[in-house]
Amino acid sequence: MSFLTVLYACVFYAATVIFVGGLVAKIRCYARTPAPLKIPTTPAPTTTGGVVLRMAREVALFESLFKSNKWIWLFGWLFHVSLLLVIVRHLRYFTEPVWFWVAMAQPFGTYAGFAMVAGLGGLWARRFLVDRVRYISTPSDHLILLLLIGIGTSGLGMRFVNHTDIVGVKNFFLGLMTFNLQPLPSDPALLVHLSLVALLMVIFPISKLLHAPGVFFSPTRNQTDDSRERRHLAPWAVKFDAASGSKSE
């Protein structure tokens, strides 16, 4: 087994552990931190079903962003939907036989790569062109965009310019999943692509990419507007009731 294969196998095992472990830890932290007061941004749904719908619109359509700024919405939504299609398409490298809906998504996923990079380009351009966004951009904001663009372009390169040994790549990943190492092709574009993906997985739980799980825990979006009908009390606030009875002082 080549050094390269072993190295990349280790990198992906480590990246997966960090990605999954980090996200689980963060999600547990969000879930366990109480929201002591009712703070939905109103008008808000008055039922749980309404909240599910609000959250679905937020996650699938970026409703609030649409209200806010059509350019950010266009580039951001384009990027995220394209990324979803690209990821679905990539499932074919981890499944044998390939699921039918993954096969169906194949042509869309292929061209979504271009849309994804275009969306990222638009988002990045705003960081230079809009003075307000320029002011708030940190080096990591630029680098994360660069990282995603690097992943996109190296992938597109392998699909449309210089084909890699895709059968070999699939064997490598199927092997990883069954702890049965198979050789990894040593195409430079592939190695760049995979390195960047591993890096993305590693930084996911320690960066602003936490907006993905975070949005589901945002109290202004996930709370029902029912404060007059239901009493909402955080565990740490229960002691105040007992201490005061009906008197405050």
Add this chain to the structure above:
Amino acid sequence: MAAPQFEVPKLTGNIEVPAVKEGAAAHIKSFPANAGIQEIIGFPGGSEPGELIDGWHDKAIAKMGDLLGRYRSLRVFMDACVHCGACTDKCHYFIGTGDPKNMPVARQELMRSVYRRHFTFAGKYFPSLVGAKDLTKELVEDWYKYYYQCSECRRCSVFCPYGIDTAEVTMAGREILDTIGYGQKYTNEIMGKLHKIGNNLGLPGPALQDTLEGLEEDILDATGVAVKLPLDVKGAEVLLITPSADFFAEPHVESLMGYGKVFHASGTSWTLSSKASEAGNFGMFIGSYENTRRAAMRIREAALELGVKRIVVGECGHAWRVAYSFWNTLIGVGAGGTDPFSIELQKQLDPRYPAPQHICEFTNDLIKQGKLKFDKSLNDHRVVTFHDSCNVARGSRMGDIPGGQFIIPREVIKAVVNNYYDMAEETIGESTFCCGGGGGILTDDLLEIRVKGALPRMEALNNVVQDHKVNFLALICAICKAQFNKVVPFYGFDMSMVGGVHQLVSTAILLEKEEE
């Protein structure tokens, strides 16, 4: 009006997004609280106002850790922002000043940079890469300035794709500042008066009694009808909790007389309370759960002592947010609680009505039932528009359906006036612009930011003044009333155009004269 020491923005007919002007509002800073003021509300103070206490750095970081563990909002909001820029043009203080630290994301970033440094892996090991910063005295100074240039209006939270609410960050920032001795004089002094005396003005019971008797005489003189403004009446059906400004400030008292007339005309027995003579609750402004709860407890106690069946809240924006959204949690005013604390009050309150109820809900119900008679033509000298107060619009509700807080006050207004026009849609409803004086900003030492922060609202108002000759800005918030009263003259409007919704009700309502 004395000439201002700053340039008042010119009205252009459009709400324009300014270019970034770094430091444009860096000279605007409210007076800090002294140690005496701090201690009354349970916080330490340095030897001079604004001087940090010993060990301030570690205490600030420890407090941040405490809040991160107690508030999911703060925890999630510190992580989730991607610096997309959606909020950058949404804050009225940014629109009015161009200072980039008044962009919601940058205001949050003052805290987020410290959060990253102390509570995240990336910020501990790669601080400059992710914009992590140590909490220095200079940064504390920026916190104080810019967390008191936020009115906690939540407009940014409407537009954030993750619902990040800068008000939550501002509240946490203020609580941390209070913990290290750096409180604001205006807010904290008022908080202390509320705890000690029962209202923000420090008006004791006998003075309140006198004031109310004077107002009763005024109503009698004007209408020939003996409308009562009762105080501390045991067994009354309704307890009215209203901002103390309603007792003496103009135009606030006009609305108080309006409430009194509505109660009188509908034959509802009601009372004010000298113990709970304040709807306002500045505890929310400083993010202090304990102070907010302690202040609200007076209302629970008054309700229990007076044996009332219903609790109605007067025209006050943040008070309605506290009442509607927080009272059930804090003091058990509301339904659904199954613990002894909640049940004690639920047994007493009439379950046929929501608790608490907004005065506009109360009046609108009576209008719908045909129990009030109006002569709308008495308001014909007025052309009215309505300003949605931020805390009502984005932090609460009225009625049964989402958005009822936009419908019900307008229904009340349209029942009593003939000439009504809304301001531009993107400046009302959930997108409403703050008056510029809410959230602990309503102090003369912050006049410049109040005037500049009012700019987008003034633009929208000016457009309906030009197009429809609007001459009355109807409000349901004591702070909005005081703020606009002070600020509209800077933009060339007459302060007499500022008034309350129940002021309009008061003008048009027909009272039956008793037989002599």
